[in-house]
Amino acid sequence: xxxxxxxxxxxxxxxxxxxxxxxxxxxxxxxxxxxxxxxxxxxxxxxxxxxxxxxxxxxxxxxxxxxxxxxxxxxxxxxxxxxxxxxxxxxxxxxxxxxxxxxxxxxxxxxxxxxxxxxxxxxxxxxxxxxxxxxxxxxxxxxxxxxxxxxxxxxxxxxxxxxxxxxxxxxxxxxxxxxxxxxxxxxxxxxxxxxxxxxxxxxxxxxxxxxxxxxxxxxxxxxxxx
Amino acid sequence: xxxxxxxxxxxxxxxxxxxxxxxxxxxxxxxxxxxxxxxxxxxxxxxxxxxxxxxxxxxxxxxxxxxxxxxxxxxxxxxxxxxxxxxxxxxxxxxxxxxxxxxxxxxxxxxxxxxxxxxxxxxxxxxxxxxxxxxxxxxxxxxxxxxxxxxxxxxxxxxxxxxxxxxxxxxxxxxxxxxxxxxxxxxxxxxxxxxxxxxxxxxxxxxxxxxxxxxxxxxxxxxxxx
DNA sequence: ACGGATTGTCACGATTTGGTGACGTAACTC
DNA sequence: GAGTTACGTCACCAAATCGTGACAATCCGT
Numbered sequence: 001x002x003x004x005x006x007x008x009x010x011x012x013x014x015x016x017x018x019x020x021x022x023x024x025x026x027x028x029x030x031x032x033x034x035x036x037x038x039x040x041x042x043x044x045x046x047x048x049x050x051x052x053x054x055x056x057x058x059x060x061x062x063x064x065x066x067x068x069x070x071x072x073x074x075x076x077x078x079x080x081x082x083x084x085x086x087x088x089x090x091x092x093x094x095x096x097x098x099x100x101x102x103x104x105x106x107x108x109x110x111x112x113x114x115x116x117x118x119x120x121x122x123x124x125x126x127x128x129x130x131x132x133x134x135x136x137x138x139x140x141x142x143x144x145x146x147x148x149x150x151x152x153x154x155x156x157x158x159x160x161x162x163x164x165x166x167x168x169x170x171x172x173x174x175x176x177x178x179x180x181x182x183x184x185x186x187x188x189x190x191x192x193x194x195x196x197x198x199x200x201x202x203x204x205x206x207x208x209x210x211x212x213x214x215x216x217x218x219x220x221x222x223x224x225x226x
Numbered sequence: 227x228x229x230x231x232x233x234x235x236x237x238x239x240x241x242x243x244x245x246x247x248x249x250x251x252x253x254x255x256x257x258x259x260x261x262x263x264x265x266x267x268x269x270x271x272x273x274x275x276x277x278x279x280x281x282x283x284x285x286x287x288x289x290x291x292x293x294x295x296x297x298x299x300x301x302x303x304x305x306x307x308x309x310x311x312x313x314x315x316x317x318x319x320x321x322x323x324x325x326x327x328x329x330x331x332x333x334x335x336x337x338x339x340x341x342x343x344x345x346x347x348x349x350x351x352x353x354x355x356x357x358x359x360x361x362x363x364x365x366x367x368x369x370x371x372x373x374x375x376x377x378x379x380x381x382x383x384x385x386x387x388x389x390x391x392x393x394x395x396x397x398x399x400x401x402x403x404x405x406x407x408x409x410x411x412x413x414x415x416x417x418x419x420x421x422x423x424x425x426x427x428x429x430x431x432x433x434x435x436x437x438x439x440x441x442x443x444x445x446x447x448x449x450x451x452x
Numbered sequence: 453a454c455g456g457a458t459t460g461t462c463a464c465g466a467t468t469t470g471g472t473g474a475c476g477t478a479a480c481t482c
Numbered sequence: 483g484a485g486t487t488a489c490g491t492c493a494c495c496a497a498a499t500c501g502t503g504a505c506a507a508t509c510c511g512t
Contacts, residue, residue: 090334093342099325108316113326116319153458170367191460193500198459208501216367217468217499218380379469380499416489417471423490424470433490443479443488458509469498477490482483 006114007048008032009039009065010080011057015103019052022107028114036060043069050114055081055092063095070096076117080105129164132226134203134212136164145203155180156199159192163213163223172220196221232340233274234258235265235291236306237283241329245278248333254340262286269295276340281307281318289321296322302343306331355390358452360429360438362390371429381406382425385418389439389449398446422447 006023010016011034020030031048033039036057043051051069053062060068066077078099079092092100098117101110128137133146141157143150152160158180163171173192177183181191196215200207214222232249236242237260246256257274259265262283269277277295279288286294292303304325305318318326324343327336354363359372367383369376378386384406389397399418407417422441426433440448 090338093338097342112316112319116323155459166365168363169365189461190500190502194460194502197501197503215500218383219367222366381470415472416491419489420471420491423492426490441489454512456510458507460505460507462503462505464502464504465500466502467498467500469496471496472494474493475491478488480487481485 005046005048005050006030007039007042007046007051009034009036009052009057009062010054011035012054015054019105019107019110023111023114026107026111028111034058036062036065039065040068043075048075050076050078050118052078052080052110052114055079063092063097066092066097067095078110078113078117131164131167131212134226136160143203150202152199152202155195156202159195160199160203160223163221167223167225170216170219170222176220192221231274231276232256233265233268233277235260235262235278235283235288236280237261238280241280245331245333245336249337249340252333252337254337260284262288262291265291266294269301274301276302276304276344278304278306278336278340279323281305289318289323292318292323293321304336304339304343357390357393357438362386369429376428378425378428381421382428385421386425386429389447393449393451396442396445396448402446418447 006028008016008019008023008030010019010032013034016032016034020032023030031042031046033042034057036053036059039051039053040060042048051065053065055062057065062079062081066079069075069077076098077096078101079097080101080103081092082103099113101113128135128139130136135144137143138161143152143157143160159176162176162179176192180195196213197207200210200213203212204210211226212223214224216222232254234242234245234249234256236245236258239260242258242260246258249256257268259268260283262279262285265277265279266286268274277291279291281288283291288305288307292305295301295303302324303322304327305323306327306329307318308329325339327339354361354365356362361370363369364387369378369383369386385402388402388405402418406421422439423433426436426439429438430436437452438449440450442448
């Protein structure tokens with residue numbers, strides 16, 4: 001069971017303690033504050049995994065906290081608001097909130113949303129990415145195709161990872177030489193082509209008609225999510 | 227204004243048409259279906275940018291569609307459900323939905339959520355410019371016309387990109403030779419004309435009466451956003 | 453040091469491309 | 483409307499680009 005460092009900001013003490021208790025019961029680690037100022041300090045100092053912000057707060061309100069947090073980094077944010085306040089929804093989402101929950105909150109619902117958002121945030125930074133049949137585990141440095149593990153040599157793997165880091169983008173040879181090989185020199189060589197070919201031979205069902213790594217003549221290569 | 231290819235799945239015809247109308251008014255491009263099966267086909271064939279799924283559907287329900295879509299790729303999903311059905315929220319978010327909206331839906335709210343999600347999804351995506359039917363993706367180096375991918379050769383693409391970089395501006399031949407060809411020499415030749423012609427043949431519906439690349443006699447060429 | 457794995461290099465051929473000039477056509481001038 | 487200029491169009495072939503397989507150099511564990 002995953003335990004998240006949750007930052008809860010809610011000025012109503014009874015709601016705050018109730019939510020804190022409920023979330024703690026669900027297995028989360030919660031820190032709560034009553035004001036936006038305190039929250040911002042906490043975020044800067046303690047780096048929580050997710051923030052749950054009441055929209056209506058004395059001083060800096062939840063939306064403003066959200067906006068400032070968003071400028072800082074990708075910390076996921078859930079906004080809490082009184083029922084039916086549609087304007088808040090619009091403004092809140094535009095401020096960059098990941099989700100929006102209406103009070104009174106069913107703890108089970110809030111928990112599900114927290115987990116969904118964390119899962120999403122995690123998958124964005126996670127070690128495993130799936131492209132159809134192709135699964136690349138960046139933590140374990142393993143690649144599987146249709147469930148079968150594929151052995152890639154270090155250079156091949158670095159090349160594939162570099163391509164995958166920019167899905168859909170065309171990367172030219174010079175860039176790849178710099179990122180994968182550290183070469184700044186070497187104007188022309190078939191090096192990249194040869195390595196691409198080797199990777200294709202291993203991950204493409206039909207290397208003649210590549211599905212994943214496409215050649216863009218005159219420019220470079222592009223990894224295409226299927 | 228960003229125009230999204232939205233897939234809407236809702237079995238109640240009145241709700242469906244109402245939502246479709248509202249979203250279209252907000253500037254989105256919407257395709258709608260009544261069943262999950264159709265939706266899955268559409269997703270495979272047309273690659274929408276976001277899917278809005280009613281949870282209660284005949285046959286494959288929205289949550290199941292969501293689950294299958296998630297296995298396939300990163301398509302963002304918003305679930306629609308009847309008010310107060312908390313169980314759906316939990317299950318839905320666990321199926322990987324990005325958001326969850328309670329019916330009846332305020333179109334403005336739905337629009338805000340769609341935009342928030344697209345904004346999030348887009349930050350990872352590449353930079354595309356749309357000129358009517360013509361979409362130029364400068365990251366993927368892909369050009370599509372009315373959804374169909376157009377193959378441009380490197381020089382043709384560089385020329386088009388250069389023209390697009392200065393929409394509405396007249397670019398003379400000398401300038402284009404410098405930017406696209408690196409030539410400083412070559413005073414006169416039909417080189418630029420020939421290339422413009424080749425690009426026109428590929429992107430203009432009627433190359434005889436160009437819509438995008440206009441000739442400015444005595445000066446050069448101008449890319450006109452429609 | 454040996455053997456295998458890995459990685460860089462090269463050469464060759466298949467394919468794509470794009471520059472060129474000749475010529476036809478449209479536009480502008482008077 | 484004739485003359486002039488600018489532009490469009492086309493086909494050809496040299497050059498560029500890639501894929502590929504063979505091979506050499508290097509690395510690494512035993």
